[in-house]
Structure formats: C-alpha cells, structure tokens
Amino acid sequence: MKSKFGEYGGQYVPETLMEALIEIEQAYLKYKDDSDFISELKELYEEVANRPSRLYFAKRMTEELGGGKIYLKREDLNHTGSHKINNVLGQMLLAKKMGKTKIICETGAGQHGVATATIAAMFKMDCHVFMGKEDVERQGLNVFRMELLGAKVTAVDSGTGTLKDAVNEALRQWTRECDTTYYLMGSVVGPHPFPTIVRDFQKVIGEEVRWQLQEKEGKTPDVIIACVGGGSNGIGIFYDFIENKEVELIGAEAAGQGVDTNYHAATITKGSNGIFHGMKSKFLQDSYGKIMPVYSMSAGLDYPGIGPEHAYLAESGRAKYLPVTDAEAVEAFEYLSKTEGIIPAIESAHAIFLAMKIAPELDNDKVIVVNLSGRGDKDVYQVARYMGVDINEQ
Amino acid sequence: MKSKFGEYGGQYVPETLMEALIEIEQAYLKYKDDSDFISELKELYEEVANRPSRLYFAKRMTEELGGGKIYLKREDLNHTGSHKINNVLGQMLLAKKMGKTKIICETGAGQHGVATATIAAMFKMDCHVFMGKEDVERQGLNVFRMELLGAKVTAVDSGTGTLKDAVNEALRQWTRECDTTYYLMGSVVGPHPFPTIVRDFQKVIGEEVRWQLQEKEGKTPDVIIACVGGGSNGIGIFYDFIENKEVELIGAEAAGQGVDTNYHAATITKGSNGIFHGMKSKFLQDSYGKIMPVYSMSAGLDYPGIGPEHAYLAESGRAKYLPVTDAEAVEAFEYLSKTEGIIPAIESAHAIFLAMKIAPELDNDKVIVVNLSGRGDKDVYQVARYMGVDINEQ
Amino acid sequence: MNNRIEEKFKELKMMNKKALITFITAGDPDLETSYQLVLEMFEQGADLVEIGIPFSDPVAEGPTIEKASMRALASGTTTDSIFELVTKLRTKTEKPLLLMLYINLVYKYGAEEFITKCQTTGVDGLIIPDLPYEEIQEVKAYAEAKNIYLINLIAPTTNEERLAKIVEGSKGFIYCVSSLGVTGVRSEITTDLENFYARIRKNTNLPLALGFGLSTKEQLKSIKGNWEAFIVGSKIVEVVAAYGKDSVEEVGKLVKNLKELE
Amino acid sequence: MNNRIEEKFKELKMMNKKALITFITAGDPDLETSYQLVLEMFEQGADLVEIGIPFSDPVAEGPTIEKASMRALASGTTTDSIFELVTKLRTKTEKPLLLMLYINLVYKYGAEEFITKCQTTGVDGLIIPDLPYEEIQEVKAYAEAKNIYLINLIAPTTNEERLAKIVEGSKGFIYCVSSLGVTGVRSEITTDLENFYARIRKNTNLPLALGFGLSTKEQLKSIKGNWEAFIVGSKIVEVVAAYGKDSVEEVGKLVKNLKELE
Ligand SMILES: Cc1ncc(COP(=O)(O)O)c(C=O)c1O
C-alpha cells in the first residue's frame, strides 16, 4: 500500500509502534477485498449505522438564499449522531478479525469516542478513550454517554488539554500495549495506514451522494462542502468525486476568533509543512516546529493538523480550504436550526456557513452538497453560553 | 367520526373550545383520505422524519437473555430523536392546510416540544411550548433546543409543575386564541378528535413493523412492548396488530418508586375511571376525583392519565399494562447501553425492562418487538445523578 | 316542583330588573368564611350565588380562581364538606344556589348520587364548564329527574347550529361567555356583545347571563345588549384572596356597589 | 573524519568497559544549568551525553521528560539556543554529545541546515524517536555527508526482517528499547533482555545500548545480556525536577553512583 499522498503521509512513529502499524496494514490488505468482510461491513453500515444516510433537499434554505440548490448529507441521522460511526464500524470489524480485545482511541468533540464506545460495547471489546481535559469540560454529555456505554474515559491534562493532547496520550498508551490493543484512529490522520483505512471506511458517504443525487437531480454535485478537523468526513464525501474534476471540493476550517488572531485552528490557511502525530502534513507551528496551541469553539475541529490527503489535495489545488470563524459557525448553527429545523453539530455548522455564502453566487441549476457530519445536541449548552443566553444547565 | 373507544374518550372541554375541535375534526375528515395530503405526509415521513425507522435485531440481547428473539423498532433514529415527530408532521400539515399560523403544544420530556418546534420552524409557524417547571429543570437540554429552533417556551409552575400542568396551561392558552391557533397535542390524549388523529399519525410504526418483520422473519410478532405515558408510541406500534388477536400487546407504565408508594404514574395498574383533560379514561385520582400528583423519573411518562384507546384496550383485555419502576428502568437503560451500544430514552427503557423479563420465558422461535421510542441523550445527566455518578455538568 | 333559579328570574323579570350572580370558591380560605360570604352577598344584593367546588386542575380558570382552588384544597375542602355548607346555608336562605364544578368531581362521585345530594341539600343548579352539550348525557337524565338545572354555556365561538341545540334543552338561564379565554378580570371585552346577545336571543326566551371578565359597576353599565344577568367571579375572589377570613365585609361592599347598577 | 561516538566505544571496548549514557532536557530549568549539568555528568563518569531538545508534544516520553520539556519551553529554550549550548560545551569537552529530538524540529529547521549546524557546533549524533527506519531518508543523506550519526532504535516488538534492515545501515550504537511504552523509570522490566540482546547481536557488531526505565545501580547490575551501554534518562530528569538550578551536585552524585557499576 502506498504510504504517502504526494509528499504527505508516512509513518513517523516510535519504533515500538512500527510492528503494530504493519500488522494493521497487513490485516487491512487481507480483508479489504474479502467478500465476507465486505458483506459484514455492509450489514453493519445498514443495521447499526442506519445507512444509507439521507440526502436531504434543504428547500427553505435554497429558497431563502437564492441561487444554487442545497442538499444536506444527513450523517447526523446515523446512530450515535455523526459520521464517525462509519469508520468505527470498519476498524472495529478489522480489530476483531485481528483478534484484538481492547480498543483505545482519542476523541475531540466526543463523537468519535461515543461511536467507538458504542461499537466496542456491541463487539464486547474493552474500550479506553482519551479526551482532552478542556474537551471533557465542554462536552460533558458525551463523556457520560461513553461511560454509560462501558468505556473508560481518561481526561488528558497535558499540553493544551484538547484533541492533539488526547492523541499524544493515546499514542503513549498504545506504545505500552500495542501487542494486544488496537488503536482506533478517529480521523484521516496519524501514521500510515490510518489515513487510508479511515478514508476507505468513510468514502461510503460520497458514494451514496453520487447515486442519491443522480436519483434526485440526475447529475453529479457542482460543489461539495465539508468541515475539516482531521478531515474524515471531508475526505469521506470528497473521495468518490476526486476524479470528477468539474466537482468543486471545499473544506471549512475552524478560524476560531479569526485567522489573524492567535485563536484559530485554520491549518491549511495558516499552517506549514511539518511532521507530527506520525504523518507529514500541514500544521500550525512556530518557526522551530513547535506545535502551536490552537483554538476553536468546536472541539472536533480544534486540531493543529489535517489529514495528509487533504494537505495533498490543497497543495495540488484539487480542493480548496476556507476559514470559518466561531461567530460565523454560530450564525449558521442558528440559521439551520430556525430555517430547516435541523440543529447541526457546531463542526458541521462551519460547512453550512460556507454554503450560505456560496449558494447565492451560483445559478439555479447548480447543486451544492453539504456534509452535515453530525447533530448538535452536544453543542447546545456551549452555543447558548456563546450567545450569552442564560439557560438552566441542570 | 367516532368520538369514543367503548366508553372512553369524548370531548369534555369548555364550550369555547368546541368549535375549534369540530373544525379540526372536519379538516381531518377532509384530508385524511385526500391523495395529496397522503403523499405529502409520506414525503415528510421519509425526507424529514427519516422513515421508515429501522427494525433492529438485538442479537447480543437475545443471546444473553436466551429465549425469544428481540427486535427493536428504532424510533430513536428519527430526526429529533423520538417517535413524536411522526405525529407532529401529520398535525402540522393539517394545521397548515387549515390556514393556521400559530401552534401551541405541551411537552413532558421535551421530545414533543422539540419535534413541534422543529417542524414549526420548517413550516414557518409561530410555536409556543408549555412545559412543567420541574420538567424544564430535568430536561434543560431540550428547552434550549426548542429555543434555538425559534420556539417560545413557557415554564408552567402551577400544580405539580409537570406534564399535566403543562397540558392545563396549554389548554388555557388555547381557549384564549383558539380562533387562530392550532393545539398540536403530543400524545393520544385529550378530547376527541386528538386521540384518533394522533394514533392515525403514529400507526405507521406498527405498519412498518409488519412488513419489516415479515421480511426478516417471515412472520408477525408474538409480543409487542411499548412504554406508555399518554400512549402515542404504544398505540402507534399496537394499532396495526389489534385485529391479530394472537399478538400479545404490552404497555410499560411508570411505577416510579413503586406502585405501593405515593410516587408513581401507573395509571392502569392503580387508576380508576375519570374525566380529565377532555377525555374519559383512567386516571390516578382520589375518591372525590381530585387528580393525584404523580411521579416518575421519566418526564415523558409522568402523567396521571392515559389515552382513552389504551383504557379501552386494557378494559377489554386486548392489551396488558405492567408497571416498571425507576430502578428497573435505569437497569434497562444501562443494560441496553452496554449490551447493544444503544442509549435509550429513559421512557423507552421501561419497555426494554419488560422485554428483559419476558424474553427468557419464551421459546426461541418467538419474536418480541420493543418500541424504542426515543434516544437517551436527554437523560444521561439525570441517570448519572440517579446512579450517584459525579459527572461534570458543564 | 319549582326551581329557585326559575322563580328568581320570573320575579326579577316582573320587576324589570337584572340579576347579579356572584361567585366564590368554597373553602377559600375556609368553609366558615364561605358560609358568611354567601349570606353577605345575598344580603348585599346578589340574586344568585355560584359556589365553586375546588379542583386540582381547573382548566377553564385563570390564575385568580385557580389559586383560590389551591387554597381551598389546602384547607381540606371536599365535595361532601361543600354539601354540608349548602345544608347549613339552607337553614338561613332560600335564594338560588348553584355549584360550579368540573365534570370529574361529578363523575367520580357518581352522577346519580351527586344529583341526589344536590337535591337533598338544596342546590338548584350546576355549572360544569368542561361538560359541553355533546357530553351532557353524563348528568342530564339524573338532573332532570331531580329538577336540578344544568346551566349550559354559550361562547362567542359557538356556531348557530350548536347554539340552537344547546339552548333547546336549557333551563334556568344561559351562561354566556363574554370572551375567548379563561376566567379572570378583563380590562376590555372585545366581543361584539350586542350582536352576541341578539344571536342567542333569536333562539331562546331564557334569561341570558353574561360572565367572564366582569368586575366594575362602570363596566357593567357600559355593556351593550339587554343581558338579564351579570356574573361576577374573579373580582370577588380577588377580594377574598386579599382579605382572607376578614373578607366578608369587603366582599359585601363590592357586591353592594355592583348591585347599585340598576 | 572521525566521530566521537565511534571513538568512545572503541576506547571503552579496549578497556572492556560498558558505557554510561545520560540524558537531560536542555533548558530545564535553564540553559546555564544544562551547561553545568552536562559537564558535571561527564566529570562524574558519563561516557556520552544525550541532550534533549524540548518539544511541545513529546509522544515517546513519559510524564517525567514531558514535564521537563514543558519547563524548558517555558524558559524560552529554542533549537538555536541549544546549538549555542553545544558550542559552549565544546570549549570545555570533547566527549560525545548527542541530540535527542522529534523529527518535526529537524524537518521544520530544514534537515540539511540542521545537520550542518550539528557539524559546525560539534554534535556527534542524533536520536529521533519518531523517525523509524521507513522514514530515515528525511535526514540520512545529509547526516552521512557530515558524518553525524543517526542512532537507530530497536524495540522488543521489532521483527527479524526489519531488525536486520535497521542495523545494517546503523552507525555508532543501537538504541535498544528495554520495554514497550514511553520513557520513564520502571520498577520492573518484563522483556526477556538476554534473548533481546542475542537477537540483535546476531545481526550486528555495533555496540548495543539499553535504554528506557533504567534508574539504579542495582537494577543495572541485575540486567541480563552483555549490553555495551546503558542509557539513563528519566531518573536524572527527576533529580533536575526536584533540585532545579541546584541540581548539579545531586545529578553528579547520581551519575557517579551509576558509574560505579563497573
Ligand atoms: C460532527 C463532527 N464533524 C466533524 C468532525 C471533525 O472530524 P473530521 O474532520 O475527521 O470529520 C468531528 C470530530 O469530532 C465531529 O464530531
């Protein structure tokens, strides 16, 4: 398997982990075209994740904004409430085939942790989730969901107490027990083969969009928009269309308080090439290569890097990545709630915002598909606080 | 239209409201067999509610418990997270056809309020939700969801500050503005025609179960279990099978701290015939007819009455209603989370508990279908508190 | 067998006078005060008195009467204790007494037994706000048998067809609801009352009593339509709420003032 | 062009001695102390010294060295200031100095420029824990050109095939990781070290240095296998953490004690 996308990707990990990565790669090579594996995964997608997820025509949004037609790919209606479950099902099945009995993972917003804890419960695997201390605080609901599902949640207080530190700690833990434990990476990041495996398990999103839009509009999308933290929902919806050069692919990065402040996580817009978390990619870092503290009100996008395939798509110009601030995301969060009755994850709201900007500029016969990567129940307290609303916090 | 089920049902409301009820009944009679209405509703069911909801084989639960096969009807995967949306879509469409521009409703757990606020946003209707003060406190997440969706939420502090008082206040408000406002009743309760209309908009659940189970098992269910607050998810899954006398229908009532304490809401088990909230049915009341304060940790089941059709099914022996305590519901809540990776609404957990009891007593070729009426995200804080877990409450 | 309500309206008609109907919630703040209040209201000119039986969930009531219900329940008032109150009142007065109550209190008591009790204690009529024409069979036959008048309500929303049916079987008087909404003092009544009166009058010769939201002499004077009676509830209950056990004199003054109308 | 690492091991081999390799994080608590510490460690018997460049996210490190990194970053330590430290050290000592750092620090600096700096300041080798054999081309050519040794690591999990490849191109010594997991003092090492040594020795004649979790003289004595060197890191960093600017003497004592091993 190719370990790089152009110059990006690779396997920059401690020697101790190399064997585990090789083992995963070999297992994946063995199973990825195995018809049993494929049919088991298909059944899990359907029965557990609730796939295919709906492709929803946002009629009111389209009418109000004028211009291109907006469709939402409803990953929020998946079991556990986000696209994360697609990847978890795939990797959990792989881990099971490999004979692993314990899973570790990192989580940002908690969606990946919840999805992993959920499927670990189903597969009767031990599950240990690492989550930044600050994220534990802003996503308390998800923490308890994971615990309920039987997972052990460790709050990581090293570094900035967010997603990057959760990955650090999960990697450290994996180094301790890589002989028995499967590290279930939550996005298209980390060392090879994770970016490829996770992308393969998420690409079902774009594949569904293709036939669903064909059915509804008889065409391929003109523009596809997704938010990018690590980039799994993004690559998931982009991948099937990469060769369709006429399809515009746009990622929404978290610009936090603005890309000209110190409080953002806009990796492509402001980052530079680097090597971190096992991969060569783009990172927010200082001139010596120290990883910068990043900020986004969205825990799932609060990450200083991006998956190597996105770095490659950005570098080659195939996809474009635009920054969206907290304020803009909150605007989109409220807008979608009030207009379509859909409360999006604050992550997904970043993508919605771009659609709101772009749609009016397009002709009526153009179609924008936005990946609605998750639902926003987890975020309502935080958005309320952001909006200065005094709510009863139980 | 028949206004009663046996002796139960009717229209016991202030004269001021009679005209509004008649108007609704007439509109419903006009539209219910109208092919445009039917096809619009079907599209809303599919595109908005995400129907059909999955019929999920609970493999691990079945294996662990031994005995009958357990299927879960996954209303938790509907948009907004419960069965409530089915009814809301139907009535909202009806209200729109009637030319109404404002909706009021009551809510217990907040699920009906959220569903109503959601669809009101889509239909651009004003929405005013009445919710008991105590429920506002235990379901703060849902309160803010409704507000985000643009609804006005009034906390009702009269009486016991729970669902019954929310209904009282919504009825009072309706009396003030019944000429312009549609009261979107959230369960199969209240005066005729609500119990019939709500049931008709929920019966899709049972209809889907019929063909889904036919596909999966080539048979009809042997036992169907649902929790009953007002009874809408219950009647929704029962209705299509009422004439199949061999199908056992079981409702799970909230027994709170136990039916022998003063803290429960087990209407059928402990109630008596009465007339309240516009209907003749069974209620928890004292010997003079004063409605008793009820209790359940589950806000959605914390109601002193039950829909008249259930009273009739109970009286005639066609369905059976069993009490389930808070402690038992929490046990089921945890069990399902850990076993199947599904966190159920605490309401639905009451039904799950009965399945856990009943399954081991059945032969392997028997099938139990449990209505998983909603998802449990809204309940995790409360269950955590119940379990004495110290969680970060943000 | 005569009914005091009918007698009273006949008498007033002959004198060309309007009736004043007043309301209190029994047991607010206690039954002894209620006893005094009823007698005082009659003394000061009330022609008929409505005694409200407190209910846990009075959905036709605004906050004033709802809170009175809660106070009355808290003081231990029950349906039976109210029948005792009526019995006691009947030792002092022969004026028309009506009970205002929710249908569940009748139903749960047993409609037949309840009506019998009304007869034996001396109740002349019942106002059951949540018992519309469509459900009247719950009590109708029993009430007729014992000559207890079931007072029917007409609202501004009641259409012609139902209006005709409702008044057809009515006795005593018709309770005409002035406005949409629940009970409670209103600063303004927006219904076209002249037309409302005419609409009902076309269908019946029974006295028409206007209620809901009435409170001051001035307001009563300005009301259009030849209403044979006015019903004042929440305004009186407000005074009871304010003065509690010491409200008898104040309520008396209020009733006297209202009565000066004519 | 000789390399001090190779020279040192030749010298020790002739004397039939084991090497003691010690580690500190540069800039913890400040660079002046680091300067003193390196000299004192050599003084008390360290044969080679590893200088860690602090990194924001040291994923191969346990809490001890991770915290040292944070302290060093907080004191303003940068890669360039560490090259200055090396320059300064080279005015006092000719013993082998290695830098321990994460690949991003090299990559972002520019690998070629970084290696050139190593050469001009007097660094003899690099230990890059997140640069496995598969990615070694990031620095290999530059390092070879300037005769800076890239010290490769072997872990208990490394399989035979990769082991052979890794040692093949290695120079100086092989860093043999005693256990799964990150750096940090361990009370017990469960790896079969005798077998681990033998496995590696079959493939190479280079000195084999055992590291990760080593802390006391007693522990070093009890270790199976003919390891040519021991690497002690976290234990020393613990002392630095405890004594800060006053740690030089204490660290000296510790190193002296460890050195008495032979
Ligand atoms: C709903 C949602 N969307 C997006 C993301 C960002 O991850 P990715 O970029 O891998 O899709 C997350 C991460 O937690 C998430 O929860």
Ligand SMILES: Cc1ncc(COP(=O)(O)O)c(C=O)c1O
């Ligand atoms: C998830 C869920 N299930 C069940 C109920 C009970 O209502 P019903 O008995 O009408 O289905 C509620 C009410 O809020 C609910 O939210």
